Every structure is written in C-alpha cells, then in structure tokens.
Amino acid sequence: MAVRRHIEQAWHASARGAGFLEVDGPPLESLDLFKAKSGDAIAGELYAFNDKGGREVALRAELTPTIGRLVATHGQSLKKPIKWYAVPQLFRYQRQQRGRLKEHLQFNVDVIGAAEVGADAEVVSVALDALRRLGLTSEHVYVRVNHRAAVDQKLAELDCADNEKVLRLIDKGALTAENAAGALGTAAVGELQAWLTEQTDGDAHLGEFFAACEDFGVREFVELDRHIVRGLDYYTGFVFEIFDRGLSERAIAGGGRYDNLVEKLGGPSLPALGFGMGDVVLGDLLKDLKLLPAAPARLDALVVPIGADMLGPARQVVRRLRDGGQRAEAPFAPIKVGKAFKLAEQAGATRVFLVGPDEWADGTVKVKDLREGGETVAYFAEL
Numbered sequence: 001m002a003v004r005r006h007i008e009q010a011w012h013a014s015a016r017g018a019g020f021l022e023v024d025g026p027p028l029e030s031l032d033l034f035k036a037k038s039g040d041a042i043a044g045e046l047y048a049f050n051d052k053g054g055r056e057v058a059l060r061a062e063l064t065p066t067i068g069r070l071v072a073t074h075g076q077s078l079k080k081p082i083k084w085y086a087v088p089q090l091f092r093y094q095r096q097q098r099g100r101l102k103e104h105l106q107f108n109v110d111v112i113g114a115a116e117v118g119a120d121a122e123v124v125s126v127a128l129d130a131l132r133r134l135g136l137t138s139e140h141v142y143v144r145v146n147h148r149a150a151v152d153q154k155l156a157e158l159d160c161a162d163n164e165k166v167l168r169l170i171d172k173g174a175l176t177a178e179n180a181a182g183a184l185g186t187a188a189v190g191e192l193q194a195w196l197t198e199q200t201d202g203d204a205h206l207g208e209f210f211a212a213c214e215d216f217g218v219r220e221f222v223e224l225d226r227h228i229v230r231g232l233d234y235y236t237g238f239v240f241e242i243f244d245r246g247l248s249e250r251a252i253a254g255g256g257r258y259d260n261l262v263e264k265l266g267g268p269s270l271p272a273l274g275f276g277m278g279d280v281v282l283g284d285l286l287k288d289l290k291l292l293p294a295a296p297a298r299l300d301a302l303v304v305p306i307g308a309d310m311l312g313p314a315r316q317v318v319r320r321l322r323d324g325g326q327r328a329e330a331p332f333a334p335i336k337v338g339k340a341f342k343l344a345e346q347a348g349a350t351r352v353f354l355v356g357p358d359e360w361a362d363g364t365v366k367v368k369d370l371r372e373g374g375e376t377v378a379y380f381a382e383l
C-alpha cells in the first residue's frame with residue numbers, strides 16, 4: 001500500500017495541477033457497455049457473469065465506456081471542455097504475467113469537448129508530469145505517438161480488405177504476410193512494414209502536436225512511431241503509448257482520441273481523448289530503477305511513560321501532539337527507555353517524549369531529538 005499511495009499521490013497531484021476534477025463510476029457495469037464499445041481486445045478479457053436477477057454484468061475492465069456514458073447522459077449540462085480524472089480499480093480476466101495482472105489500479109485522464117491539438121498535448125503532458133513527479137526523466141521513459149488517419153490512408157492505398165485485422169496485427173507486433181493473409185498481399189505487407197518503420201513527422205496534426213509539447217516542456221519525451229495504433233476499437237485519430245527506454249516492459253500508459261464514443265453511447269457528438277496509466281508496469285519500473293522511497297515513517301513522535309503511573313499523562317501528551325498534526329503514539333504498557341529508542345527508530349520517529357513523574361509534577365516532559373541528538377525540557381501546555 002505504501003508503494004500504491006506513493007504512485008497515486010503523483011497521479012492526483014499532476015491531474016489536479018492541470019485543473020482536472022476527480023470522478024468515478026460503479027465497479028460493476030452491464031456487460032453490454034463493454035462488449036459493444038471496446039471491441040475484441042477487451043471483450044475477451046472481461047470478468048463477466050450473470051447476477052441473481054439473471055442480468056449479464058462485468059467488473060469494469062476500463063473506465064472509458066463509463067466516462068462515455070456519463071457524458072452521454074449528463075454532457076449537455078456540463079461546461080466544455082470537460083476535464084476529468086479518476087483512479088479506478090480495474091479487472092481483466094487474463095493470464096497473470098509480469099506487467100499484467102487480473103486486477104490493477106489505473107490513472108485515467110480525459111478531456112471531452114475539445115477538438116484542438118492543444119488538448120492532445122495537455123493530456124500527454126499530464127501523463128508525463130505524473131512520471132516526472134515519480135523521478136522519471138526522458139532518459140527513462142518516452143511517448144510514442146501516431147495518428148490513425150495516416151495509417152488508415154496507407155491501408156486504403158494498399159487496398160486493404162480488412163483494416164481492423166491489420167491494425168490489430170500492428171498493435172500486437174505480429175504483422176507478417178502469413179498473419180495478414182486475406183487482408184493484404186505479400187508485397188503490400190512488405191510495403192506497409194517499410195512505411196511503418198520509416199520515421200517522418202510530415203503530417204500537419206502531429207507537427208502542431210510536437211510544437212505544443214515543446215511549449216509544455218516535454219518535447220524531448222515524444223517521438224513519432226507509426227506502429228502505435230492501439231488495440232481498442234473506439235480510437236479515431238491521435239494515439240499514443242508510453243514506454244520505458246529499456247524496452248523491457250509493456251506500455252506504462254496508452255490512450256488517444258475517441259471522437260465517436262459519446263455519440264455511439266446515445267449522447268451528443270463530442271470530441272474526446274484521454275489515457276490510462278496502470279500501477280503495475282510503472283511500479284515494476286520504479287522498483288528496477290530504485291526510485292521507490294524507503295519504507296515510509298509511521299510516526300513523528302514516540303511518547304514514553306516512565307512507569308505505569310505515567311500511562312495516563314503519556315496519553316495526554318499523545319492527544320496534544322495529534323491535535324497539532326503530528327503522528328504520535330504511546331506504548332500500551334510501560335517499556336524500558338532503551339527499548340523505546342529502538343522502537344522510535346524503527347517507526348521513523350524523529351522525537352521521543354519521556355514522561356516521568358518528577359517532570360510531570362512540574363507540568364513538563366523531556367524531549368529527545370533523534371536527528372540532532374539533543375535533549376530539551378518542554379512545557380506540556382506549550383506542546
């Protein structure tokens with residue numbers, strides 16, 4: 001939980017820093033919401049079952065369909081652009097492996113009602129802000145961006161008979177003549193592979209996007225990569241994924257534009273984009289790079305009663321310290337002073353309060369500073 005809280009705190013801070021409001025939805029949704037809207041990639045990984053009323057339900061595998069439905073239902077009355085973030089617990093029924101678990105926590109950031117390229121750059125920069133807060137730099141992570149329209153255009157040029165199939169193969173890194181049979185001929189597969197690999201930043205949208213990233217100070221993180229097409233069916237244009245430069249892992253985050261989803265869910269036609277960033281791949285990376293903090297301190301102060309008579313006064317000292325915003329505790333039974341110092345150190349406390357009968361009679365306590373090493377006497381009334 002300490003690791004989870006550390007990561008979550010960076011997520012919350014980066015989203016709030018960019019003016020996003022936190023939202024959430026129900027963990028249990030109707031199966032329909034996912035089946036129709038997310039496509040095969042997620043449908044095959046749903047934790048789905050029939051409830052007692054015979055309704056087909058599923059634990060949420062992602063938040064985007066819920067966000068789409070929320071906006072479809074309430075969008076008319078909300079000021080645009082809508083800037084929402086959430087940290088939902090998600091469930092995917094798949095084989096557990098490094099970087100992929102049956103349950104994970106995901107940072108979701110979405111902007112709805114903005115078609116401008118500036119929104120694309122804002123969303124990417126919020127993802128990067130979170131990573132930077134966790135100590136990651138452009139030497140550790142980078143964003144691969146693409147635009148689906150460019151790939152669709154290339155597929156049209158090549159007379160592709162099944163775009164979805166080819167996009168899925170590109171997404172899985174499994175584009176071969178054999179796998180693409182029926183959609184593309186052997187020569188076309190060769191041409192497509194060459195085109196995907198050659199790096200051009202020719203199209204206008206991405207050019208504008210890169211300039212906006214420069215303004216946000218994150219240009220060095222961002223690269224064009226035509227292989228990024230995303231597996232989920234609802235993406236319509238700009239797409240991106242974040243990877244670690246060690247290339248050892250799966251994506252740390254992924255997202256893009258889904259300009260048709262709100263309308264598909266019965267709402268108005270509204271442009272939208274966002275991303276999801278999981279805690280699993282990210283947690284592994286931070287651990288590998290030794291960027292996770294040491295075990296967090298549990299206490300600021302330990303209050304030690306000298307003798308059973310001082311248990312009550314020690315509790316009173318604890319009360320005052322807690323009211324003052326300090327994390328403090330006293331043992332439930334008297335302990336030896338030597339043991340108390342050991343306990344304090346283990347708990348990460350920086351001060352030990354010794355509550356002895358003589359000092360207490362004077363309305364004072366002894367305070368040992370574990371960092372500086374000194375000892376002072378403090379009035380209880382001034383703690």
Ligand code: HAM
Nearest residue numbers: 062064100101104251252253254255274275276278280
């Ligand atoms: P996704 O690519 O399926 O996109 O997931 C986004 C991120 O969630 C992944 O890059 C990964 O870090 C994490 N993740 C996904 N599945 C697992 C798993 N089984 N175990 C651990 N981590 C996992 C989406 O979910 C989209 N709904 C994101 C989005 C939001 N697009 C627009 N708005």
